[in-house]
Amino acid sequence: MRFLGILSLLMLAGCRGTVPQLNGPPEQGIASVLIGCRMILPTGETPTGQVSLNLDGEKGNSEVYRLPLKPQRTLLFQIEPGTYRLSPTRSLFGFHQDRLKAVIEGHAYQIPFPREILRKPAFLVKPTKIVAIGTLEVEITARRPGRDPAVKVRLDDSVETRRQLVQSKIRTMMDPNAPENDRETALAWTRALEETLSQVLSESQREPAFRPEQ
Numbered sequence: 001m002r003f004l005g006i007l008s009l010l011m012l013a014g015c016r017g018t019v020p021q022l023n024g025p026p027e028q029g030i031a032s033v034l035i036g037c038r039m040i041l042p043t044g045e046t047p048t049g050q051v052s053l054n055l056d057g058e059k060g061n062s063e064v065y066r067l068p069l070k071p072q073r074t075l076l077f078q079i080e081p082g083t084y085r086l087s088p089t090r091s092l093f094g095f096h097q098d099r100l101k102a103v104i105e106g107h108a109y110q111i112p113f114p115r116e117i118l119r120k121p122a123f124l125v126k127p128t129k130i131v132a133i134g135t136l137e138v139e140i141t142a143r144r145p146g147r148d149p150a151v152k153v154r155l156d157d158s159v160e161t162r163r164q165l166v167q168s169k170i171r172t173m174m175d176p177n178a179p180e181n182d183r184e185t186a187l188a189w190t191r192a193l194e195e196t197l198s199q200v201l202s203e204s205q206r207e208p209a210f211r212p213e214q
Helices: 002-016 159-172 180-188 190-201
Strands: 031-041 049-058 064-069 074-079 082-087 099-104 107-112 123-125 130-140 151-156
Touching: 031 049, 031 064, 031 099, 031 123, 031 159, 049 130, 064 074, 074 159, 099 130, 099 151, 107 130, 107 151, 123 130, 130 159, 130 190, 159 180, 159 190, 180 190
Parallel strands: 031 130
Antiparallel strands: 031 074, 049 064, 049 082, 049 099, 082 123, 099 107, 130 151
16 A cells, blocks of 8 residues: 555656756767756845746657756756747646746745746757756845735846856866866767857847747
């Protein structure tokens, strides 16, 4: 009975999405996405907090990933190649939740999931390649008397922000103060990072971060 209970919990956890490996090597045709996070208080940015998004597979791809994001970090998640769309996190039973949950310096907030993110087109991630998604920003404005603080969420997928993400990861391999595993990961993904940077720099004008498959 205990085994069945544990198995049921694991199956339910799978409905919410698998948390992909972070900073793994590009082995066996695996792909990666690069994403950042900023949490902004009235007093400035904070490195303390967490928020999650989902990557839902599309066009015959049944993979579902849950991406836990932490502020002031450039995160490289390993995922299976395929077509994906950014989406809200799911409940234990696999239903999409209409609110985004963020914890910032010990305080929990629930924010309506931004429609702008839902409207982003699906994107293709190829084997051994990297897609730079952008930076999720969670901003809390000053509290007004008698009111809860206002919370804004947006995805900054501008060319400049995606360029900064890629360059940040490239710099990691040359930073003697960076964790050894992070340096080794950046080195292993050097070719893919350089290709991604070249693609981002080639965009002469502001365009959506992702383009639908032709």
